[in-house]
Amino acid sequence: MRKGEETRARILEVAEAAVLAKGFGATSIEELITETGITKSGFFYHFRDKSELARALLERYIENDNRLYDEIFGRAHELADDPLQAFLLGLKLLSELLADLPGGHPGCLVAVMCVHERAFDREVQEINRQAALNWRRRFKAMFEEIMAVYEPREPIDPERLADTVSTMLEGGIIMSKALKDPKSLPDQLLVLRSFVRMLFRSGAERRSAANAGLL
Amino acid sequence: MRKGEETRARILEVAEAAVLAKGFGATSIEELITETGITKSGFFYHFRDKSELARALLERYIENDNRLYDEIFGRAHELADDPLQAFLLGLKLLSELLADLPGGHPGCLVAVMCVHERAFDREVQEINRQAALNWRRRFKAMFEEIMAVYEPREPIDPERLADTVSTMLEGGIIMSKALKDPKSLPDQLLVLRSFVRMLFRSGAERRSAANAGLL
DNA sequence: GAAAAAACTGTACCAACTGTACAGGAGGCG
DNA sequence: CGCCTCCTGTACAGTTGGTACAGTTTTTTC
Numbered sequence: 425m426r427k428g429e430e431t432r433a434r435i436l437e438v439a440e441a442a443v444l445a446k447g448f449g450a451t452s453i454e455e456l457i458t459e460t461g462i463t464k465s466g467f468f469y470h471f472r473d474k475s476e477l478a479r480a481l482l483e484r485y486i487e488n489d490n491r492l493y494d495e496i497f498g499r500a501h502e503l504a505d506d507p508l509q510a511f512l513l514g515l516k517l518l519s520e521l522l523a524d525l526p527g528g529h530p531g532c533l534v535a536v537m538c539v540h541e542r543a544f545d546r547e548v549q550e551i552n553r554q555a556a557l558n559w560r561r562r563f564k565a566m567f568e569e570i571m572a573v574y575e576p577r578e579p580i581d582p583e584r585l586a587d588t589v590s591t592m593l594e595g596g597i598i599m600s601k602a603l604k605d606p607k608s609l610p611d612q613l614l615v616l617r618s619f620v621r622m623l624f625r626s627g628a629e630r631r632s633a634a635n636a637g638l639l
Numbered sequence: 640m641r642k643g644e645e646t647r648a649r650i651l652e653v654a655e656a657a658v659l660a661k662g663f664g665a666t667s668i669e670e671l672i673t674e675t676g677i678t679k680s681g682f683f684y685h686f687r688d689k690s691e692l693a694r695a696l697l698e699r700y701i702e703n704d705n706r707l708y709d710e711i712f713g714r715a716h717e718l719a720d721d722p723l724q725a726f727l728l729g730l731k732l733l734s735e736l737l738a739d740l741p742g743g744h745p746g747c748l749v750a751v752m753c754v755h756e757r758a759f760d761r762e763v764q765e766i767n768r769q770a771a772l773n774w775r776r777r778f779k780a781m782f783e784e785i786m787a788v789y790e791p792r793e794p795i796d797p798e799r800l801a802d803t804v805s806t807m808l809e810g811g812i813i814m815s816k817a818l819k820d821p822k823s824l825p826d827q828l829l830v831l832r833s834f835v836r837m838l839f840r841s842g843a844e845r846r847s848a849a850n851a852g853l854l
Numbered sequence: 855g856a857a858a859a860a861a862c863t864g865t866a867c868c869a870a871c872t873g874t875a876c877a878g879g880a881g882g883c884g
Numbered sequence: 885c886g887c888c889t890c891c892t893g894t895a896c897a898g899t900t901g902g903t904a905c906a907g908t909t910t911t912t913t914c
Contacts, residue, residue: 431861447755449664452900464902466862473902531754538816539746539754540662549819556817578833584826587814591827592803594817595810599802601753602771602809604764611799612806618793619834646890667871679873681891688873 432470434460436484439477444531448478448540475545478537482548485533486555493562496521507569508624512617514566519613528606532597559590574624585620592616647685649675651699654692659746663693663755690760693752697763700748701770708777711736722784723839727832734828743821747812774805789839800835807831 438459442451453474457467471477500514522529537552563586571582596609653674657666668689672682686692715729737744752767778801786797811824 447662447664449662450755453902454900463863465864465905468902469860469862534817535750535813536754538813539751540665552817553819556814560818577837580830580833584830587818587823588807588827588830591810591814591823592806593810594813595806595808598750598753598809598813599771599806602749602767603775603802604768608802608806612803615795615799615803618795619837622792622834622837668873669871678892680876680893683873684889684891 431460431462431466432480435462435467435470435477436481439481440485440533441530443481443536444533448474448536475548478545478548479551482533482537482551482555486551486558489555490558497562497566506573507566508574508621511566511570512621515613515617515620519610519617522613523607523610525606528600529597529609531601532594535594535597556590560586562586563589570624576623578623580623589616646675646677646681647695650677650682650685650692651696654696655700655748656745658696658748658751663751668692690763693760693763694766697748697752697766697770701766701773704770705773712777712781721788722781723789723836726781726785727836730828730832730835734825734832737828738822738825740821743815744812744824746816747809750809750812771805775801777801778804785839791838793838795838804831 435456439451439456442455442459453464453467457464471480496517497510497514500517501510504510504513534552534555537548560583564582567582567585592612592615593609596612599612600606600609650671654666654671657670657674668679668682672679686695711732712725712729715732716725719725719728749767749770752763775798779797782797782800807827807830808824811827814827815821815823
């Protein structure tokens with residue numbers, strides 16, 4: 425019962441790299457089995473069809489993605505008490521991490537599945553939607569925390585602002601690939617950081633005088 | 640010589656819709672020819688192979704894309720003399736146009752091709768890169784115009800800022816699809832608009848007192 | 855250590871799709 | 885009439901996704 429999961433994990437690992445490099449449709453099962461060293465029967469023992477592979481792939485990706493954000497923003501919150509400070513630090517840490525990835529960000533599976541929305545795999549689309557809503561929840565909570573302390577320079581919905589983070593991440597990944605410039609993504613995260621800082625800074629920290637001087 | 644181009648255009652139109660809906664790999668030639676009412680031989684008369692279809696598709700898409708931006712920001716420049724005012728108006732017009740699209744933005748072919756970067760079609764990747772650089776040029780020029788009049792609240796590279804526009808557009812398209820919410824993209828454009836306004840407004844228009852009060 | 859369950863292999867096969875090759879036909883044009 | 889553009893028709897080859905199923909090896913469990 426453990427050996428099987430190990431093989432399954434190996435297939436998923438190989439598949440993720442291939443899908444991010446070439447897209448889901450362009451990744452053949454044949455290719456995956458030769459690289460993992462199993463047979464086609466073996467593959468279909470683990471996954472009923474290619475759609476199930478897509479689902480498993482997405483779920484795995486989202487799990488890792490969540491873990492990463494938990495870690496980065498968790499660390500940021502340890503290093504900075506102030507919620508705005510912590511968020512800005514988190515963005516910087518994320519930017520640095522992305523800048524240090526050799527060859528740039530490998531790509532986002534959520535985006536891949538968005539582009540490859542075949543009519544039949546509704547389930548994949550639903551997983552995708554939940555992933556996006558999850559990002560929204562995560563960042564919305566951070567902005568609500570920030571807004572409890574800082575008054576934004578312009579009124580803004582924390583949910584929209586949360587989506588802006590995901591939007592710039594996804595867009596940054598696409599643009600980095602289009603431009604063939606791995607630096608573009610981390611750069612854009614820093615632009616976002618500037619915007620957020622500009623939105624909440626500016627001597628408008630009137631709601632909590634105790635936080636004055638922290639920025 | 641006209642009949643041929645008409646058929647070719649019809650193929651491209653059908654193909655674009657299919658590719659945006661399902662991805663390039665998931666779009667079969669068989670499907671395209673039944674929908675356009677020609678034969679497979681007819682298809683291969685117009686396109687040597689599927690790669691050439693991809694190239695033609697991208698080129699057509701980019702042309703239309705450019706025309707759209709020319710029109711929108713051209714109109715915005717007619718309606719507002721001030722470069723910042725014009726840019727902000729352009730973003731608003733674009734947001735409204737995107738909000739009025741039934742079913743939301745159909746998707747960006749540049750993003751599709753980014754995801755589908757098979758090793759063999761280098762040419763497609765290059766077209767893609769040129770498209771991204773073209774967006775950069777377009778928006779960079781606008782920001783340089785703005786910066787000639789307005790001092791940004793924080794120092795920022797106009798090129799990076801230009802990429803932010805493309806980044807939010809591409810990311811917005813992806814997130815709209817992931818969330819299954821067509822409103823997300825136009826909403827995010829308005830967030831970007833707020834950010835840009837915040838960056839240049841704020842009584843910092845000191846370089847040109849003549850523009851005071853215009854915003 | 856044997857039985858049972860899990861994790862595969864091997865083989866054979868089908869349908870769909872990309873792509874090749876090539877012969878030929880319809881229609882406009884000089 | 886002949887030439888060119890724009891196709892149609894047919895046949896065929898290779899790859900891939902997927903099914904079916906019998907059999908084998910490995911691992912776990914009692």
